[in-house]
Amino acid sequence: MLRKFCVLKLLNRKTLDSFYELRRKAMRERTRYLYQKGQEESPVNVGDQIFMTVINLTMNMLWGGSVKAEEMESVGIKFKGIISETIRLLGVANVSDFFPLLARFDLQGLVKKMHVCAREVDAILDRAIEQMQELRSEDGNDGECKDFLQHLMKLKEQEPDSEVPVTLNHVKAVLVDMVVGGTDTTTSTIEFAMAELIRNPELMKRAQQELDDVVGKDNIVEESHITKLPYVVAIMKETLRLYPTVPLLVPHLPTETSVVGGYTIPKNTKTFINVWSIQRDPQVWDNPTEFRPERFLDNKSCDFTGTDYRFLPFGSGRRICVGVALAERVVLYTLATLLHSFDWNIPEGQVLDLEKKFGIALKLKTPLIALPVPRLYNSNLYL
Numbered sequence: 001m002l003r004k005f006c007v008l009k010l011l012n013r014k015t016l017d018s019f020y021e022l023r024r025k026a027m028r029e030r031t032r033y034l035y036q037k038g039q040e041e042s043p044v045n046v047g048d049q050i051f052m053t054v055i056n057l058t059m060n061m062l063w064g065g066s067v068k069a070e071e072m073e074s075v076g077i078k079f080k081g082i083i084s085e086t087i088r089l090l091g092v093a094n095v096s097d098f099f100p101l102l103a104r105f106d107l108q109g110l111v112k113k114m115h116v117c118a119r120e121v122d123a124i125l126d127r128a129i130e131q132m133q134e135l136r137s138e139d140g141n142d143g144e145c146k147d148f149l150q151h152l153m154k155l156k157e158q159e160p161d162s163e164v165p166v167t168l169n170h171v172k173a174v175l176v177d178m179v180v181g182g183t184d185t186t187t188s189t190i191e192f193a194m195a196e197l198i199r200n201p202e203l204m205k206r207a208q209q210e211l212d213d214v215v216g217k218d219n220i221v222e223e224s225h226i227t228k229l230p231y232v233v234a235i236m237k238e239t240l241r242l243y244p245t246v247p248l249l250v251p252h253l254p255t256e257t258s259v260v261g262g263y264t265i266p267k268n269t270k271t272f273i274n275v276w277s278i279q280r281d282p283q284v285w286d287n288p289t290e291f292r293p294e295r296f297l298d299n300k301s302c303d304f305t306g307t308d309y310r311f312l313p314f315g316s317g318r319r320i321c322v323g324v325a326l327a328e329r330v331v332l333y334t335l336a337t338l339l340h341s342f343d344w345n346i347p348e349g350q351v352l353d354l355e356k357k358f359g360i361a362l363k364l365k366t367p368l369i370a371l372p373v374p375r376l377y378n379s380n381l382y383l
């Protein structure tokens with residue numbers, strides 16, 4: 001029910017459009033900050049910058065209409081640590097999964113550590129909900145939902161008597177799923193794309209040329225431009241082909257015994273789909289390890305719907321990622337803005353290293369450090 005609500009009410013085109021201003025605000029703040037760094041000739045950790053953009057932009061949408069602006073920055077910083085620890089813990093092989101009798105001993109202390117994360121997140125969410133309620137009693141409730149939290153609380157209030165009542169914990173769970181599922185994945189995708197483009201300057205030039213033609217150097221990128229940027233879209237696809245940020249998807253558990261490709265998968269078998277390997281299979285991809293966005297320009301069958309089994313970075317079927325539409329907007333809008341507003345140089349003495357770190361989420365092993373060099377005609381465009 002919650003999945004349906006998220007897809008129908010929160011992550012549909014109309015609601016996402018209505019929150020564009022909140023995403024735009026976070027993007028403009030980051031561009032201004034990067035411009036300043038560029039002027040000071042001070043290189044930045046690209047992944048950290050992308051993460052801060054994505055987390056601010058996500059939080060603005062989730063509870064930006066409710067939480068006081070001055071608290072948003074500190075909440076973003078707190079979340080950074082909690083999210084990476086949660087994702088790390090999710091990816092650790094847990095002895096209790098293989099020997100359930102040992103589960104109560106929590107031999108690796110994973111449950112204990114996860115409880116620490118959960119308590120910290122809970123405190124942040126309690127504070128957000130408290131502020132939302134204060135704001136409502138100050139301003140009165142005009143019925144208009146200014147963020148996802150307000151939508152979810154409305155659902156909770158409207159459906160107390162339904163068969164599955166929505167509780168405060170449900171509301172919190174949806175918000176946590178969105179923060180945990182949506183920020184690191186999106187950040188790593190943009191970071192891998194930037195690393196590949198810095199390594200392949202001719203591809204970066206091609207993307208910038210497209211942006212200059214469509215947006216112009218006397219203008220800034222808006223989300224409405226992204227449908228007119230086929231090359232930037234191809235970069236996103238090629239990045240997710242070579243670096244699917246959830247390389248084995250989320251574990252699936254068939255409810256019935258089934259036969260897939262001649263193999264019998266017994267009921268309740270924890271099953272991993274190796275998207276990493278499928279998307280690098282030389283039998284279906286030419287020169288699979290080469291980063292070549294052009295391969296997607298004429299390939300219309302490979303989109304993000306998971307219907308072409310050669311390419312399924314968001315999964316497929318009924319448990320496909322719920323955030324595809326949001327991820328598309330955030331990745332393309334951020335990537336287009338970073339490429340259009342700046343040239344990116346690797347400072348002397350730094351090396352570009354694309355080695356990867358595997359876990360439940362795929363990440364760059366060595367942080368990408370680069371100098372943003374402003375490239376627009378007018379400095380006012382960075383204000």
Ligand code: HEM
Binds near residue numbers: 326
């Ligand atoms: C580039 C960005 C993203 C990638 C690569 C990605 C990838 C995935 C994958 C592979 C799955 C599992 C699908 C399966 O096992 O079949 C998933 C599930 C999920 N994703 Fe994403 N995701 C991204 C962005 C987002 C965003 C922005 C949100 C937040 C709205 C989000 C929320 C979720 C949720 C809630 C699930 C669980 C859905 C369910 O179990 O029914 N994801 N994602």
